[in-house]
Amino acid sequence: MGSLDLLWGGLEAALTPTNLMYAAIGVLLGTFVGVLPGIGPAMAVALLLPVTFGLDATPAFIMFAGIYYGGMYGGSTTSILLNTPGESASVMTAIEGNKMAKKGRAAQALATAAIGSFVAGTIGTLLVVFFAPPLARIAVEIGAPSYLAVTLMAMVLVTSVLGSSRLRGFIGLFLGLTIGLVGLDLNTGQPRLSFGTPQLADRLDIVVVAVGIFALGEALWVAAHLRRRPLEIIPVGRPFMGRDDWRRSWKPWLRGTALGFPFGAIPAGGAETPTFLSYVLERRLARNGDEFGKGAIEGVAGPEAANNASAAGTFVPLLALGLPVTATATIMLAALQGYGINPGPQLMTEHADLVWTLLASLLIGNTLLLVLNLPLAPLWARLLRIPRPYLYAGILFFASLGAYAANQEAFDLFLLLVFGLIGLAMRRFAVPVLPLILGVILGPLMESKLREALAISDGSPSGLVNEPLAVVVYLIIALLLLAPLVTRRLRPRTPAPVTTPTEPTDDRQKVDR
Template sequence: MESLSLLADGLGTALTPENLMWAAIGVLLGTFVGVLPGIGPAMAVALLLPVTFGLEPTQAFIMFAGIYYGGMYGGSTTSILLNTPGESASVMTALEGNKMAKKGRAAQALATAAIGSFVAGTIGTLLVVFFAPALAGIAVEIGAPSYLAIMLMAMVLVTSVLGSSRLRGFIALFLGLTIGLVGLDLNTGQPRLSFDQPLLADRLDIVVVAVGIFALGEALWVAAHLRRRPLSVIPVGRPWMGRGDWSRSWKPWLRGTALGFPFGAVPAGGAETPTFLSYVLEKRLAKEGHEFGKGAIEGVAGPEAANNASAAGTFVPLLALGLPVTATATIMLAALQGYGIQPGPQLMTEHADLVWTLLASLLIGNTLLLVLNLPLAPLWAKLLRIPRPYLYAGILFFASLGAYTANQQPFDLFLLLVFGLLGLAMRRFGLPVLPLILGVILGPLMETKMREALSISGGEVSGLYNEPVAVVVYAVIVLLLVVPFVLGRLRRTPLSTSAPTPAAAAEAADSDKEQVR
């Protein structure tokens, strides 16, 4: 009850006409900047950070909340309409959302993304209010072996369920892990796969890789088929979600929220893994004749909810431990420190009024995001009425802009072209894109956690599985790999368990010859 009272005080502070104005400005600015391909919420917050200079701390953080959620929804918009994720956590949205758009269901995809963001963000923020101290204590106890096991499970799950064959999935995953190795070894400082190029000493920026594989690869693929098969303008379709869309979306919203929030609350978590797991879960739970791979609304609703629930969960370690677990949280931490506020265990007591106003502003920003962007979904969808040669020319421009602004290095434009050609080749040979992106994102983090676990155990292999959570996850991985193989063998096994004798086999062969004659 005390938490509710404090939250009510925070809402009372935030719900003034002036503060609501700053929240609405933040949502609109965040959405407009986030819509640019390659610019995710972290970059949107960073670019718009100077806008808040001169504001009071309360007003600045209310505007931050609007920019935060607006930037996240903007990244989802580009994923759905242009197949161009603004950040790594929006990769899953692009898989089914863009296929929905091509079928004339862009407005429904945008609407379920907005509503799922609102549901997950609201539930996640309330969970932060009630359970932040307890969740922070649990998060600290989870160690490197458990992180390593969870990320390995995500790789196995995604690679095994996507694409036309597991072999192609593992080839794509191997390519992604190889790309993730580029740069200096964090322990020894030795360059890896840098080809004596100083600009490759740092790890490749995931924005450049994702925009190249998705946006440029898609544009090149479309251009390669324009002469052979003229492309018509994509229909927009009905502007609102129907009853069937609602019935298929509400359960993925809740399941995605349940998956995303714990990952956000865990230090070194992030939204990538829960969005991947949410997509796999929804695909596993889909009924016969499902639309996955063809534009399933569940594949948009679940990952979007997981993404926003994870974003809300990141405030647990940020406020309770002073530990940012995402790039956006790092910028938020810098903003807090710029006002002389240091997040940590004493923050709730020393700056209670500001903390509860910030949490209340998250609820307000999330609500304004829904109110402002849900009516705009049909308007955003009309972008698809632009003839695709002109549309993809604009995509190439903004993709190049997004890749350049990631590090402000012209060399990134060359990398963008390389990954665009790789994306074109993957489409040509039927390799799934997601395992590659997953390998690039989680590969370096897996390496870090594996070395951390081995260093703690003194190099003993047992250090990789000496936590209960890790043991359970490894058991699940074994089941995921073994059960499909065993079931496949059982389907191919004859119903009769007794093997035929040589004489019976010869007799059967003679009978077959007689029938042929």
């Protein structure tokens, strides 16, 4: 029986009225929990996991799929409206989406995020259906040198979004790399930058860092300038996307999907790198590149599509290999095992009905998410009509709640304040926030893959380039570094205009007059 026939059987099982009801409940619950600042899809799924207890496996996983996609969309909502990413993969959405919201285009940002999520999630799920077994075999063959090369490429590409000052951008990047070093050394077990504090022995939670830098830093910055600037209510603007918004969004949706799915299908990948790469790619390809950093809709459409395509791709290693790539996939693996199901190469033969019903429910949950939340985009945007003191007071409350919920430790509230003050200082001295977040996320991954590659090659540097994919990526990095220098050399120099002493300049003529 072919994949289409199996998928059709899964759709027939998932499209019963009872299962549709569970899918709708899951989407609504996931959205309303995920919309709380600091609570991403992983935490939303973990908090709502007990809701599925007592159900049979099929309706439980149909509801689970709705919670998963609903939590992801809720995280993008907080990123756009409140500049508070619920997870590291939503950081890029916050950069342009919140700028759009402040310009009265929150509804358009939410709409392109919802439609992009639907497009990427649908295409990604179909790719899982047709290509899960071969993609799983390819993913296993990708080693540490290739991972290291890709992370280095992300570090190089981020220079295109560092702002006007490269020096300030690299300051932010090295701050992030330093923060990423906090915790125990994975090889030696020695504490690094922990200052004798037991709570710093573990690596810092990216949710606490992101919420502190973005939400608390933004709130403190606004509070510091309330006396100088009159209170203003941000306009909501038009409720739906216009023709120009559609024209500028559909290509980023497809490009983000193409970038995100392979990273999700690779064990130990994740959505952070493709969202960064998608943002950089859209900035380079945009005709109106000057709009980036001020609210470019391409900067929301591309990363959101990459995020959701990567989320769909995580089902490849989860179902085919039993390897959870993300925190959310880990929780889903625990749920599968709770029903006595062990993912792996034999899963699609031993539990074919459940697997294909789960994949069909992903398509249904993705569609319900669009149908239910697209009309709600103007309603969510009206949150910005709340006066800013009350709005930011609520942000501080929910940000503190989200930071505490990450590990249930009061020490995280102190860290939240520290990172909030760092975020305030970065805004004061115009140091971009994005490189810091990039360093925190990719720094530990780059370090672990570097050590793994060197350990495999007994310390020989040749072990860093012993994979074809790594060589290709390093060539791309070299081109990215050399291209600006070559173009600068080849650019013809325009001679400066020569002014003769007998001809007065325009300024002198004005003075004479």
